[in-house]
Amino acid sequence: MYAVEVSDHIMIAHSFRGDVFGPAQRLHGATFAVSVAFLAEALDEHGIVVDIGRAFEMLKEVLAPLNYRNLDDVPQFKSVNTTTEFLTRYVFDGLAAAVKAGQLGRAPRDIAAIRITVAESPSARAWFEGTLW
Amino acid sequence: MYAVEVSDHIMIAHSFRGDVFGPAQRLHGATFAVSVAFLAEALDEHGIVVDIGRAFEMLKEVLAPLNYRNLDDVPQFKSVNTTTEFLTRYVFDGLAAAVKAGQLGRAPRDIAAIRITVAESPSARAWFEGTLW
């Protein structure tokens, strides 16, 4: 299996609900370094998994509504904890939909899976990997 | 599949037996940067894989008996080479047992697998990944 992975980052504020979060129940923030890996069984006729430039753009588009925001104020996140894990899935869903809509410039069925990795600090990160089909 | 990974490090001395190890047969040492990833199919009701603070504590507890030690002097390691690979499994076993004993603060059956990564230098590392059930 081949994979191509590109990275970007966002800077957000948020707070969590639940005693398990300790001091992170207070409004705080994070720089999230976000990577997306597109997995494919075969390269296309150009010898690539995806157009890396398009991959960067798609990642940036999915992250844009979050960047420089207080996630506590984003309506669709009102009832959830926007944990690092949650965000791996949110970004996955956005990119999976974009791939299926053909926005990646490659036949959607050629992309087997996507892995999203989100690092919140030098010593902690999360990832979500799922198949598309 | 979701994963949350946290990292710590230890500083140990040891030596290896076997010509294959060349100069590493002499007593030398290493800073081991150790990461543990907990893998789960679903997030819990708080939106997390595990309590990241508890994950850090558990990793530190498993590493404590090794840190600032000459591993050649640790009784349970007398008959083995404490290679980077060996240590990935040793840490895996310790954390797998802790998860199964419910120390992670999540239903043990919710954790599907654990991956331990140990970097010994900027250019070499090892990992061990195993399912828990």
Add this chain to the structure above:
Amino acid sequence: MYAVEVSDHIMIAHSFRGDVFGPAQRLHGATFAVSVAFLAEALDEHGIVVDIGRAFEMLKEVLAPLNYRNLDDVPQFKSVNTTTEFLTRYVFDGLAAAVKAGQLGRAPRDIAAIRITVAESPSARAWFEGTLW
């Protein structure tokens, strides 16, 4: 000149005032990876610049009032932009005072200067270096 540098990180929320900040005028946040380097002309009788364990503790103490906070709500920051640059100086001042108060476990006059480095993302950081005497 010798130096010893240790690192920690904090996760904070804040917002900035001024058109120059663009989208960062909105409430957002950051993971700040913070390093402090203590500079000295000579090593002490143990062969060290400072006790590295004490250095980690002092850095953590200075960062504690900021960690998991919305800096917009910290009274002493009410009238300032808590930029990355500003924080390098804030941490410098805290550690310089601690050194001068003898908390580092070395004669204050032996520490010639301090450098604070704060990384806000994989591609941007700031530092402040100042002499103590």
Add this chain to the structure above:
Amino acid sequence: MYAVEVSDHIMIAHSFRGDVFGPAQRLHGATFAVSVAFLAEALDEHGIVVDIGRAFEMLKEVLAPLNYRNLDDVPQFKSVNTTTEFLTRYVFDGLAAAVKAGQLGRAPRDIAAIRITVAESPSARAWFEGTLW
């Protein structure tokens, strides 16, 4: 599953054919940081996956014909785009052949799979993972 991974790098020139590559159709170049991970179900009698020194040598041997070269001038690459993805497979094939030829110093059947990771910049990389048997 255990893995041991070692890293090296090469510096090459090349150009790509196809509008999808934009400015990369011009002759340009890259530092490729290349890692190879050998995966095995069990450690050998020494407690290792592979001799790490031999692993470094094998990686260097496979990379040598590429290093400090214009890949456009390498006869076997005449009809292909030497993309990062392509190179992950090229290095995989070279190392898979070497393992099967017994050059790794371990029974070839003991190595289950190989993963090659090639980073082209701080924000983009590719990998190829394949089983050997």
Add this chain to the structure above:
Amino acid sequence: MYAVEVSDHIMIAHSFRGDVFGPAQRLHGATFAVSVAFLAEALDEHGIVVDIGRAFEMLKEVLAPLNYRNLDDVPQFKSVNTTTEFLTRYVFDGLAAAVKAGQLGRAPRDIAAIRITVAESPSARAWFEGTLW
């Protein structure tokens, strides 16, 4: 002294003249990770050294004529070796001129010095630091 540093990267081809360069006399290439640090004695009224967004743009503008190029074909580089060291100075000169032309959005005299760091691989880099006045 304060500093703010931002980073970008370019991918270029080139060759060197002189036996000292060994295999690097052949046409090869590099990914250069380039950082620019602006140094200032004091922060401006917003609490910053420079507008970080403007700093990124200026760095990108200075690097643009080099990116995805064979530097051997750039007329102004015909008689020189475009070594990593040479490029630190080239980027320095471009950014120093831009600062002096007031393009940074801060009084030119407020910027005391610039440091350019160029990493060519995980194990080698160069830098050039110079005062502006």
Add this chain to the structure above:
Amino acid sequence: MYAVEVSDHIMIAHSFRGDVFGPAQRLHGATFAVSVAFLAEALDEHGIVVDIGRAFEMLKEVLAPLNYRNLDDVPQFKSVNTTTEFLTRYVFDGLAAAVKAGQLGRAPRDIAAIRITVAESPSARAWFEGTLW
């Protein structure tokens, strides 16, 4: 001022004397990532500070007597604590002598200073910088 910096690493065992070292009084070890930067006011006729290949060799030569050793057993270190700081100076002295002996392939007087950086873990490092003349 120009600088060129190259990096290597060693793996050693040692112990420290003095209560200040706490658990590090026990025999333990470290992977030390060691960088040497050569500083010069001007580039030579080839456009370089130093031959980077020669710089790597010289660093390796100075580190060789330490690598895969228990520093407690090295006669010349009998009466000292081989702290990270101490080692920065030891490596500096070795490389300064080599430069002055003309081994770097550049006029010794052209090298103004040397900086040695030694990282002992992801969160702690030391450096020593000194002029040669």
